[in-house]
Amino acid sequence: MRDFHRSAPAAVQMTVRDALNQAMDEELERDERVFLLGEEVAQYDGAYKVSRGLWKKYGDKRIIDTPISEINVLLQAGLRPICEFMTFNFSMQAIDQIINSAAKTYYMSAGLQSVPIVFRGPNGASAGVAAQHSQCFAAWYGHCPGLKVVSPWNSEDAKGLLKSAIRDENPVVVLENELLYGVPFEMSEEAQSKDFTIPIGKAKIERQGNSITLVAHSRYVGHCLDAAAVLAKEGIECEVINLRTIRPMDVESIETSVMKTNHLVTVEGGWPQFGIGAEICARIMEGPAFNYLDSPVTRVTGVDIPMPYAKILEDHSLPQVKDIIFSVKKTLNI
Amino acid sequence: MYSNDRCTWSFINLLHTCFSQGAAVITSARTYADFTTQATFEIKKCDVFKLDEGPATQVVLTRDEGLQYYRTMQTMRRMELKADQLYKQKIIRGFCHLYDGQEACAVGIEASINLSDHLITAYRAHGYTYTRGGTVKEIMAELTGRRGGIAKGKGGSMHMYCKHFYGGNGIVGAQVPLGAGVALACKYQGNNELCVCLYGDGAANQGQIFETYNMAALWKLPVIFICENNRYGMGTSVERAAASTDYFKRGEFIPGLRVDGMDVLCVREATRFAADHCRSGKGPILMELQTYRYHGHSMSDPGVSYRTREEIQEVRSKSDPISMLKDRMLSNNMASVEELKEIDVEVRKEIEDAAQFATTDPEPPLEELCNHIFCDMPSLEVRGTNPWAKLKSVS
Numbered sequence: 001m002r003d004f005h006r007s008a009p010a011a012v013q014m015t016v017r018d019a020l021n022q023a024m025d026e027e028l029e030r031d032e033r034v035f036l037l038g039e040e041v042a043q044y045d046g047a048y049k050v051s052r053g054l055w056k057k058y059g060d061k062r063i064i065d066t067p068i069s070e071i072n073v074l075l076q077a078g079l080r081p082i083c084e085f086m087t088f089n090f091s092m093q094a095i096d097q098i099i100n101s102a103a104k105t106y107y108m109s110a111g112l113q114s115v116p117i118v119f120r121g122p123n124g125a126s127a128g129v130a131a132q133h134s135q136c137f138a139a140w141y142g143h144c145p146g147l148k149v150v151s152p153w154n155s156e157d158a159k160g161l162l163k164s165a166i167r168d169e170n171p172v173v174v175l176e177n178e179l180l181y182g183v184p185f186e187m188s189e190e191a192q193s194k195d196f197t198i199p200i201g202k203a204k205i206e207r208q209g210n211s212i213t214l215v216a217h218s219r220y221v222g223h224c225l226d227a228a229a230v231l232a233k234e235g236i237e238c239e240v241i242n243l244r245t246i247r248p249m250d251v252e253s254i255e256t257s258v259m260k261t262n263h264l265v266t267v268e269g270g271w272p273q274f275g276i277g278a279e280i281c282a283r284i285m286e287g288p289a290f291n292y293l294d295s296p297v298t299r300v301t302g303v304d305i306p307m308p309y310a311k312i313l314e315d316h317s318l319p320q321v322k323d324i325i326f327s328v329k330k331t332l333n334i
Numbered sequence: 335m336y337s338n339d340r341c342t343w344s345f346i347n348l349l350h351t352c353f354s355q356g357a358a359v360i361t362s363a364r365t366y367a368d369f370t371t372q373a374t375f376e377i378k379k380c381d382v383f384k385l386d387e388g389p390a391t392q393v394v395l396t397r398d399e400g401l402q403y404y405r406t407m408q409t410m411r412r413m414e415l416k417a418d419q420l421y422k423q424k425i426i427r428g429f430c431h432l433y434d435g436q437e438a439c440a441v442g443i444e445a446s447i448n449l450s451d452h453l454i455t456a457y458r459a460h461g462y463t464y465t466r467g468g469t470v471k472e473i474m475a476e477l478t479g480r481r482g483g484i485a486k487g488k489g490g491s492m493h494m495y496c497k498h499f500y501g502g503n504g505i506v507g508a509q510v511p512l513g514a515g516v517a518l519a520c521k522y523q524g525n526n527e528l529c530v531c532l533y534g535d536g537a538a539n540q541g542q543i544f545e546t547y548n549m550a551a552l553w554k555l556p557v558i559f560i561c562e563n564n565r566y567g568m569g570t571s572v573e574r575a576a577a578s579t580d581y582f583k584r585g586e587f588i589p590g591l592r593v594d595g596m597d598v599l600c601v602r603e604a605t606r607f608a609a610d611h612c613r614s615g616k617g618p619i620l621m622e623l624q625t626y627r628y629h630g631h632s633m634s635d636p637g638v639s640y641r642t643r644e645e646i647q648e649v650r651s652k653s654d655p656i657s658m659l660k661d662r663m664l665s666n667n668m669a670s671v672e673e674l675k676e677i678d679v680e681v682r683k684e685i686e687d688a689a690q691f692a693t694t695d696p697e698p699p700l701e702e703l704c705n706h707i708f709c710d711m712p713s714l715e716v717r718g719t720n721p722w723a724k725l726k727s728v729s
Binding site for chain 1: 427485487488504542568569574639721
């Protein structure tokens with residue numbers, strides 16, 4: 001008699017775009033109160049095709065094309081809107097509403113009025129879209145109490161975090177990344193389930209290591225992993241943390257890691273001043289991990305300039321893998 | 335003047351044969367003295383709002399003006415088509431919003447204002463950069479991100495500037511309050527200049543535009559608001575975006591004109607009327623130009639999922655601005671086919687030369703990465719991607 005050879009549960013490859021699409025599809029199906037609105041989300045299938053097929057499936061009532069009026073952020077009492085910004089650069093047209101109406105209302109009403117709304121869209125630099133279309137808003141939104149802010153990297157992050165955001169009773173800003181939309185990642189069998197969510201406020205260790213801790217969010221998690229692979233050949237083992245959530249930030253995970261590795265490098269696409277790395281530095285100093293640091297924390301960030309258009313300039317305005325490798329070595333004094 | 339036209343070649347060969355055989359041939363060459371120097375045209379009447387009279391419907395076009403408009407529109411057309419090509423070859427990257435089909439707007443407007451006046455528009459701006467004084471070379475080199483670009487490669491398609499032209503703006507509608515601000519400066523300085531402030535049918539629903547209408551009217555600012563209504567805001571038709579598609583009336587207390595934006599003479603006449611209105615201290619005026627873009631919203635939009643190919647074809651065959659002008663000039667003996675063909679050849683060459691420059695000019699030097707953050711500041715240190723990267727900014 002032969003034993004059955006059972007293969008491991010089947011993982012599939014899925015792009016971030018499809019993961020986001022699946023998340024919205026599942027949540028639209030699960031809860032009648034959920035709907036999507038934004039520019040070109042319905043008949044055009046989404047400016048970046050993230051909402052492809054949803055209008056065909058759910059119709060005019062649940063998937064709504066809006067005029068170009070970002071400020072039409074609706075406090076739809078009793079409903080659960082997903083508000084797409086074609087890019088977060090345009091969210092500045094509506095930022096008063098996001099902060100003053102969405103973020104602060106539950107507090108101001110002493111718990112009477114909740115705002116279960118999701119703001120999602122591409123954030124940060126793309127390719128050649130120049131100064132007004134390339135800004136990272138993680139620090140701006142992460143600054144405000146009352147908002148939750150998530151920044152997925154891979155497809156599992158995208159699906160799990162978006163589903164959690166939609167189910168959350170609070171206003172959640174979901175910072176996606178246009179350059180990642182078309183990138184396929186492995187989706188575990190667990191992630192393929194309709195009930196798969198990722199808790200907001202918990203970071204993930206993508207790679208274990210003992211030499212140094214690298215913390216990043218969104219696209220730069222990938223850069224950190226690439227840098228770690230190169231550094232491993234020289235015997236430097238990086239622990240790579242995928243923040244997943246900007247606010248509330250999982251400082252504990254970072255502290256635990258730093259207390260093991262004694263060195264920390266943060267990596268982000270946004271500008272350095274008052275940014276994610278700056279906040280991490282401050283929090284580390286204020287907590288138990290400070291005494292475990294063998295050198296100051298290094299921040300790897302975007303260059304402190306508006307985004308230029310020319311390719312050579314744009315390439316040099318953002319952290320490259322070699323910048324991370326360089327910074328790791330400097331931090332380790334190698 | 336040898337053209338690529340086969341008929342002309344065979345005619346010339348025939349002449350050559352005749353001459354070489356000693357025959358005396360009297361060729362009837364068209365001299366410029368044979369052309370009509372000017373003609374009067376009947377143009378479409380504008381719909382008016384809060385106005386007792388509108389722009390003239392009988393207009394005079396001189397031969398020189400006609401040739402100039404033709405050349406300018408043709409240059410803009412060819413430049414945009416070349417940009418399309420370069421984008422598909424990935425030599426232009428990022429966003430690229432093309433203007434072909436709308437040439438009559440930019441040319442007609444410029445024909446009735448002075449270079450000392452001001453103009454601001456949104457991101458479909460290559461044509462305006464040209465009519466405001468940018469060269470094809472500088473524009474194309476900006477699209478390809480080279481040091482010879484009009485913004486030294488720093489701005490790209492959506493951020494081109496030149497004297498009295500304030501871009502080139504990426505955020506829909508944001509340029510409108512800026513335009514009113516320029517008009518305020520004109521009034522403040524008493525220089526009799528005005529500002530032409532353009533936006534699209536999509537932007538027309540932005541709240542900031544209504545705030546601007548209010549202030550411009552209240553303070554009687556010399557601003558001509560122009561809505562270039564090309565029927566679609568990206569993929570959304572005007573009917574699906576606007577509660578009222580009478581864009582020329584949406585200024586409520588600001589007088590308005592609805593103009594055939596495919597006819598350069600209509601646009602010119604309406605702009606003349608509007609400029610007079612502003613310069614006489616009456617305050618702002620609003621023009622809606624009904625126009626059409628052949629390309630999709632941008633190079634990443636095929637432009638056929640929300641409109642039919644038949645519609646695009648119909649506009650091309652019945653209302654193309656360049657063809658309209660050409661037909662007018664030819665049927666009134668204001669120019670010859672050969673002459674216009676010659677212009678086409680010259681334009682083609684100019685575009686080719688510009689493209690050649692745009693693809694061979696080097697990229698901006700890395701030393702210039704951080705320049706021009708602040709004005710009037712001596713050298714400033716700028717943080718690079720890591721704490722050891724100390725870069726320099728010079729203005």
